[in-house]
Amino acid sequence: MSTEKSWGIVLRVVDFSETSKVVTLFTRDHGKITGLAKGAYRRNGPFESALDLLSIVQVTYIHKSGNALDLLTEAKLERRFRSASRSLTRLNCAFYLIEILGRFTEDADPNPALFDLAVNTLQTLDGDRDDPQLTLAQFEMQMLAMLGHAPMLSQCVSCGKEAGQAQRKFFGTLSGGLLCSTCRVGKKSVITLSPAAWSLLDELAAEEALRGERLAESTGAYRSGHEPTVGFPEVWSVLNLFISHLLGQPPRLQANLSRSEN
Ligand SMILES: [Zn+2]
Structure with a gap:
């Protein structure tokens, strides 16, 4: 004791x-x-x-x-999380964050950097200057990196070939990242991503973690008056599938989050 x-x-x-x-x-x-x-x-x-x-x-x-x-x-x-009464989307994003945080972490296994990331993300979600789902997606990518689950984006997970400038790139959710056009053949759960989605994924994974509102500004999500960020729906689907694969099942609250809520 x-x-x-x-x-x-x-x-x-x-x-x-x-x-x-x-x-x-x-x-x-x-x-x-x-x-x-x-x-x-x-x-x-x-x-x-x-x-x-x-x-x-x-x-x-x-x-x-x-x-x-x-x-x-x-x-x-x-x-306290104050946005609860103001925005269902923000509340759902925050609940989703703590669900996956709980499921990806073990008892008595401290990770102060992940704690700080989670606190900062909750604080950003509790404001009103970011796109909450973009903020959440960034948290997911950063958390995965901190826990050793970061998807490989720069080269093919299977053969090591550099990503290059291909128009369409393939994300293997079971393989854990990029698959080249040769290696994707015959693989299950492969998602085709547009160049915009791929570069957004890269940006979310960047080691220099941008805070949510800065990210929203840099991708135009905030500047353009909350128009959806180009490529975001694809990134969102990939992350949902990848997280579900790593956990063995979808997080319980995944279904609560859709782009249409306010
Ligand atoms: Zn390959």
Whole structure:
């Protein structure tokens, strides 16, 4: 048993009893943790209604050994997700983010860079200057890179041939990236992408992570008054399929996200 303290993002909240909740957080210093919050519903209690989904909190907890649930002893709210009542798309994007964050990360396996990326992305999604789905797509690409799942974009995954300037490029979701016109033959789950979609995918994967609103500006999504970014629908489909393949099934909330909502 040891007392730990860390920043955390609330990923999941399940009622445990009339007064308690079981809460899963992705913490900056200790990775994903799940703990029992006794008296979580009590006003003026140690949690002060900080344990809502999407909240960024400073959490104190007692780590139990073995399979026992950790015991949360305190949570201080740093930031609440405010766009919940303003935009269903933003809320759905944020919920989707915490779903995949929870599913791609393991208990007690910290990744501070990924934590910071998630916090920054939630903050961007909670504003109004970005294209939320573009912001989410960028998070997905950056997260995949941080976890060693980045798709290969510059050369064929199968034979190593450089991508070149082909008009149409092929993304193999099972192969994990670019397939040249020779290697794509006979492969399953291959998506043909336009040059615009491919360069957007490249941009989203760029190591120098652009914040959502800057990305929206550079791709014209914001400048042109929220017209869809060229190539985005293709990128969105590829990412959905690729993420689903890596997880073994589509994320539960994937269906909630469509381009038509506001
Ligand atoms: Zn090839």
